[in-house]
Amino acid sequence: MNNQFAPTNDGSLALFDRLESEVRSYVRAFPVLFDRAVGTTLIAADGREYLDFFGGAGALSYGHNNPAFKKALLDYIERDGIVHGLDLATSAKKAFMAAFEQYILKPRGLTYKLQFPGPTGTNAVEAALKLARQVTGRSNIVSFTNSFHGESAGALAATGNKEHRAAAGFPLAHVTALPYEGYLGASVDTLDYFEKLLDDPNSGLDKPAAVILEAVQGEGGINVASVKWLQRLRELTSRHEILMILDDIQAGIGRTGTFFSFEAAGIVPDIVTLSKSLSAIGTPMALILIKPEFDIWAPGAHTGTFRGNNYAFVTARAALETYWSDSKFEDEIARKSAILAAELKSIAADFPNLGLGVRGRGLMYGLVSPKHHSLPALISQEAFRRGLVIEIAGSYGEVLKFMTALTITEADLRRGLSIIRDSIDAVQGSIPASL
Template sequence: MSHTDMEIFEKYESVVRSYCRSFPTVFTKAKGHKIWDEQGREYIDFFSGAGALNYGHNDEKMKKKLIEYIEQDGITHSLDKATNTKAEFIQKFNDVILKPRNLEYKMMFPGPTGTNSVESALKLARKVTGRTDIISFTNGFHGMTIGSLSVTGNAAKRKGAGVPLQNAVTMPYDNYVSDNYDTLDYLERFLEDGGSGVDIPAAMIVETVQGEGGINAARLEWLKRIEAICKRWDILLIVDDIQAGVGRTGTFFSFEPAGIKPDIVCLSKSLSGYGVPFAITLFRPELDVWNPGEHNGTFRGNNHAFVTAAAALDYWKDDKFEKEIQRKGKMVEEFLTQLNNKFPELKGEVRGRGLMAGIACGVDGLASKVAEEAFKHGLIMETSGPEDEVFKLFPAMNIDDDALKKGFDIIEQSVKTLVKEPIMN
């Protein structure tokens, strides 16, 4: 077996690369919840493409559909021309996802990344309302392009813009101040007070569970009140479901348990089901005030993604898959709770919902060390939060129980090694 010279990346690839620093090996193959490197070493994947591989790697049914489509010389690139694959996806998404949830949305296909979905949502909200500002929330993350960065909280990512980020107001997310303080009292006071300096915004953009921000899960009551405030002030509610959606928290849309109906929803990451770039922006039909071509993108007609995304929807034809995600989510919660109780040295806090969970460590640098140690033992896991203080579990939603427990064992052993040995700063 030939081996790749790691120096090629050091020599020719920009220093902007990041994940390869956390997982320093050359990967060659992946299937389901497993991934292999050049040496043939097997890893359990609790990273899942940062939430882009909710169904695991190379799902057999999706792969078969895609191969068949390619072999038949199906359309690959089409901009926004009509294709049979687009029609099939639209119809199936409406029938399998929207109608059963009593949701009526127009579908817009922006460029195939999450940040493009967010950019289109912000543009549309401003166009519909004629207002300029957007309210976002502390520790929110919405993408790396300028509009998305303006509503992102992370200081390091914002600094990368290189220009002032404007027309956004940051408000405290749920439990940002303390468990006993309702941050929406603070937000609503700003809207009510003509001297607050905060204009009525075009929209509020929120994640129900903040992924990059530290696996902060908003209470359902808080989300319900957000919707009520938006309705009271005629503000559009945008839910960024790019990472928390497509089943990650236990339901297809992460906002379902709150019983709310956002005006605009952003989806990407696992929407294609296969790791193929794909994004959509959903919005109430009456908000569809675009001029033709007013927001577009060369790769908004990714037909390979239409094929795999339509196949992925078969998982959602009944509630069996959803119940399995919720059952595994409880397994994760129980494991993290007992781990946190067993190792008070973590100074930890269990966070998240469903299969989007983790532990925030109160010891500087410890979460990163846990992920690093786990990698040595064959588990891929990342960190999140403004100081990388959370190690987070993002297993494939269809991972089997044995593999899930094996991953748990590796994490527990990694924590045990670190807290019992004086290697921390």
């Protein structure tokens, strides 16, 4: 019997150019027909292998086709387990909820209700914003500069990216953007401005229903909020009875070193949004954590046909049982984080003429090029030619964004960093003199 999934051509992308919408994005940066993937290796239809430092934009923190999750899913499919369940009670959903409480909530002393919205991060954000407005009776939301919260209208209104906002085609309202930590320079505490606006009845700021933020901004350029800043923001929102929504869609699920990105600050947000690597294997899944006193939804007030992705429940549970039953996985992330940070600093030091900087937490790092904004794209392109997939981020594309699988081997991590070093050396002479 012929394998219906075997490559049917020589890797040509002509069909994509002819049939797929112009909206396609990543395929333009990485123009290869990919066919298989294992761990941190992407395999093209022609057999060439690529080391993956992209990780599905944060959706593949446990690597591609992790065998622990694949077996659990195949076993579930083999026994005809429920696939589509809306919000019906299923054994897969029950098992995931029990595991999430056992391995994530209880060890951290957290008490949250679980809401399963539509399976995307943007749907989780939409639901969180709707709920905050219902709870407080207010319409305004505060978000922060360089934020990214999704592509649907409500989430997009809270997103800073100019190009994404312009694509909406209509005014995005009911959100006030304030400066994130560091936006006005290291010497300015941007929360002084927020506090002044809240304390002054004539400031013009409509008291917000909620503040939504990322503890580490991913698409915005790996901007890291300090423990002190997060703690002060939590105190400020609590004092003014403003809900705190922590968007952990990209920075959560171990990406910054702990399961939640806010754990180091010791704060407890009112609402937390999760998606991307939550399903562990790349299938769509989103989750909202709600403090019980704010769970005021009427039945069916936020629904979605695909809010019951049972395949995702199966693999998400397997990930919790495999990696989060003790502290070993966090210890391993910390060890590899130290290697990544040290090597990036070494790379920056080896090219002093480029003025490179390093910032990040856990296995979410950026190599920043403030002097030459075109450099990260050149590095990414050269690295791809050398067999490494890595993307860029930031307002001007000035950040080379490292999102390796949390399960990456030390050997692959160092090999990828060696490719980056060689790529910088190869392209540094191509920087336009005017930049």
